Amino acid sequence: MINRNLILCFAVAAVLFGAATQSAVAETTYTYVDLINKLTDLEGLAVMPMPGEKCQQASSYDRASKYDEKTGKYVAWDANGDGGGFIREEDGKQVWAEIEGPGVIWRIWSAAPGKGRVKIYLDGSARPAVDLPFSGYFDRQNEPFTYPSLVHNAASGQNCYVPIPFQKSCKIVADPEWGAYYHFTYTTYPKDTTLPTFTRRLSDEEKAALAKADEYLSKKLGTDPAGKRKGEKTITKSLELKPGQTTSVADITGSRAITAIRVSIDPKAIPNPDRSLREVAIQINWDGEKEPSVWAPLGDFFGTAPGINNIASLPVGMNENGECYSLWYMPFTKKASIKLINDGAQSFPLTITIVHAPVTKPIKELMRFHAKWHRDAFLPTEPERWIDWPMLKTNGKGRFCGAMLHIWNPKGGWWGEGDEKFFVDGEKFPSTFGTGSEDYFGYAWGNPTLFQNAYHNQSISEGNAGNISVARWHITDNVPFQKSFEGCIEKYWPNDHxxxxxxxxxxxxxxxxxxxxxxxxxxxxxxxxxxxxKRK
Incomplete structure (x- = not known):
C-alpha cells in the first residue's frame, strides 16, 4: 500500500514547483537599452498590463486640493496655486518624490526651471545619480540629456524624455531657487521586475541606442518604427464617399494587426476641409463586435482639428498636402472591419491605404485599440467636481495612450489653467495630478506658438482666440489600469462663455x-x- 505521507509530499512538491515555475515566467528583466527601445515601441502598448504595473506623477500641484475620506467630499478641488507644491521640507530642501521601485522616470517637465539644484537619489545611495541645476535637465548641456527629440523646449515648456530607471527606490529633492512648476512622470513595475540603476555614464551600446531613437524621432516620423514586417500586406483603395452613405473599406480576416492607416486627400478636391473632415468619420469593429471600438471624425483621428493642419508625431500625423498617417498597432483575433461614413452633404474623394501583418505575440496577451471622439460625455456628478472634464472614462483592463483636444474659444484670453487628473482603478484621489492644461500638453504660460514633437503637439492656435488643437501621446508613460480609468482635465470656463x-x-x-x-x-x-x- 502506498504511503499517504509520501503522496502528500509529492503533491506539496508539485505545487511548490508549479508556483516557482510560474514566478520565473512572470519575472521580467529590462536592460537600459530595452527601456530606450520603449521610446519608439507602439506594438508594446497593446500588451496586457501586469498586475502591479502603474504610471503616476509627482508634481507641484496645489496641496490645498484634497479628498476628505470622512465626508466623501472633494475640498478646494479648483485650487490653482500649482507652481510650488511639494511633500515636505527636509534639511532645508524640498522633497518632491519618494518612490518605491522598481520603476522608471519617463518624463520631466517644467515651465520655469531655475539654477537651484535638483537631485535624484536612487536605490538607497547617499550619492545622487543626478545632481544638476534644474535648468540643466533641459538645456542639452549635460549627458545624457542632450538628444533634441527627447530634450526640448516646446512653446516655453521644458521637456526631458530620457529614461531614468531604478530598482529599489527613488527620492527627488530640490534646493531653493529651483524655479516654478514641475512634473516627474514615472512607471512602477511588479516587485519581481529587474531594472538597472541609472547612471549618467552610459556605455557605448546605450549611447548608440539613444542616438538611434533620437534619429527616428527627429527625422523619420510617419514611418513604422518596426520597419517592414514579415507577412505584411497592403490594401489601397481610391474612393468617392457619397453623402449620407457608409462605405466598407476592408474586412481583414485572420489573427493579424493593422500596423498603418494612411489617407490621402486633395485639399482642392474636397468640400471645405474645416467642416468636411468632421463630417467624414472612420469606424473600426474588431472580431464581429456590435459596437465599434474606433469611431472618430477623420481629421481628429489623425490628431488635429478642425481642417488640414501640420502635425508630426509618433503615432499620428498630417501635412498641408492632405497626407495623413496612423501608426497605432491594432491587433485582432479573427476579423477587422473598417468603414468610412460621410455624414456631410457633398461627396468626399480620398485614397486610403491599410497595412496589416501577422501578430508577433500570442493574441490572448494583446488588447484591442480604441479611439473615440466626444463632447461633454460622462461629466462628474459630484458638485464639487464641477471643474473636472473627462477625456476618457471606461471600465475594464487597458492602457490610456493619449488624447487630442480641440478647444473653441472665440473670445480669446487663456482657455486652460486646468490640471489633468487621472483616477485609476477606483482611486478617490488621482495618482496623476497636474498643474495646468498647457503643462499637460508639454508647453507653458499659454504660449500659442505651434510646435511638433513625437509625444506632444500644438497644431492650430489662432492666438488662443478661436480654434486651438493640442495633443499628448503617452507612449512610454502610458497609464495601465486593471479595473477602470477616468482621465480628466480641468475646464474653468463654461460652454456658454x-x-x-x-x-x-x-x-x-x-x-x-x-x-x-x-x-x-x-x-x-x-x-x-x-x-x-481664419486661415492665411
Missing part, C-alpha cells in the same frame, strides 16, 4: 470589453458649434 472642448481619446482595452462611447450624431454636434479658422 463660450469655451467648448471636444476630445478624441486613444487607448487599449482587453478583448470583448466594450467602451461606453457611441457615435456622435447628428453631424451638427460635430461641426456646428465652432467658426471656421
Amino acid at each position: 463660450p469655451t467648448i472642448y471636444a476630445c478624441t481619446a486613444f487607448w487599449y482595452q482587453a478583448a470583448r470589453q466594450a467602451d461606453p462611447y457611441k457615435p456622435v450624431l447628428p453631424v451638427e454636434n460635430r461641426n456646428g458649434y465652432y467658426e471656421l479658422p
Whole structure:
C-alpha cells in the first residue's frame, strides 16, 4: 500500500514547483537599452498590463486640493496655486518624490526651471545619480540629456524624455531657487521586475541606442518604427464617399494587426476641409463586435482639428498636402472591419491605404485599440467636481495612450489653467495630478506658438482666440489600469462663455470589453458649434 505521507509530499512538491515555475515566467528583466527601445515601441502598448504595473506623477500641484475620506467630499478641488507644491521640507530642501521601485522616470517637465539644484537619489545611495541645476535637465548641456527629440523646449515648456530607471527606490529633492512648476512622470513595475540603476555614464551600446531613437524621432516620423514586417500586406483603395452613405473599406480576416492607416486627400478636391473632415468619420469593429471600438471624425483621428493642419508625431500625423498617417498597432483575433461614413452633404474623394501583418505575440496577451471622439460625455456628478472634464472614462483592463483636444474659444484670453487628473482603478484621489492644461500638453504660460514633437503637439492656435488643437501621446508613460480609468482635465470656463472642448481619446482595452462611447450624431454636434479658422 502506498504511503499517504509520501503522496502528500509529492503533491506539496508539485505545487511548490508549479508556483516557482510560474514566478520565473512572470519575472521580467529590462536592460537600459530595452527601456530606450520603449521610446519608439507602439506594438508594446497593446500588451496586457501586469498586475502591479502603474504610471503616476509627482508634481507641484496645489496641496490645498484634497479628498476628505470622512465626508466623501472633494475640498478646494479648483485650487490653482500649482507652481510650488511639494511633500515636505527636509534639511532645508524640498522633497518632491519618494518612490518605491522598481520603476522608471519617463518624463520631466517644467515651465520655469531655475539654477537651484535638483537631485535624484536612487536605490538607497547617499550619492545622487543626478545632481544638476534644474535648468540643466533641459538645456542639452549635460549627458545624457542632450538628444533634441527627447530634450526640448516646446512653446516655453521644458521637456526631458530620457529614461531614468531604478530598482529599489527613488527620492527627488530640490534646493531653493529651483524655479516654478514641475512634473516627474514615472512607471512602477511588479516587485519581481529587474531594472538597472541609472547612471549618467552610459556605455557605448546605450549611447548608440539613444542616438538611434533620437534619429527616428527627429527625422523619420510617419514611418513604422518596426520597419517592414514579415507577412505584411497592403490594401489601397481610391474612393468617392457619397453623402449620407457608409462605405466598407476592408474586412481583414485572420489573427493579424493593422500596423498603418494612411489617407490621402486633395485639399482642392474636397468640400471645405474645416467642416468636411468632421463630417467624414472612420469606424473600426474588431472580431464581429456590435459596437465599434474606433469611431472618430477623420481629421481628429489623425490628431488635429478642425481642417488640414501640420502635425508630426509618433503615432499620428498630417501635412498641408492632405497626407495623413496612423501608426497605432491594432491587433485582432479573427476579423477587422473598417468603414468610412460621410455624414456631410457633398461627396468626399480620398485614397486610403491599410497595412496589416501577422501578430508577433500570442493574441490572448494583446488588447484591442480604441479611439473615440466626444463632447461633454460622462461629466462628474459630484458638485464639487464641477471643474473636472473627462477625456476618457471606461471600465475594464487597458492602457490610456493619449488624447487630442480641440478647444473653441472665440473670445480669446487663456482657455486652460486646468490640471489633468487621472483616477485609476477606483482611486478617490488621482495618482496623476497636474498643474495646468498647457503643462499637460508639454508647453507653458499659454504660449500659442505651434510646435511638433513625437509625444506632444500644438497644431492650430489662432492666438488662443478661436480654434486651438493640442495633443499628448503617452507612449512610454502610458497609464495601465486593471479595473477602470477616468482621465480628466480641468475646464474653468463654461460652454456658454463660450469655451467648448471636444476630445478624441486613444487607448487599449482587453478583448470583448466594450467602451461606453457611441457615435456622435447628428453631424451638427460635430461641426456646428465652432467658426471656421481664419486661415492665411
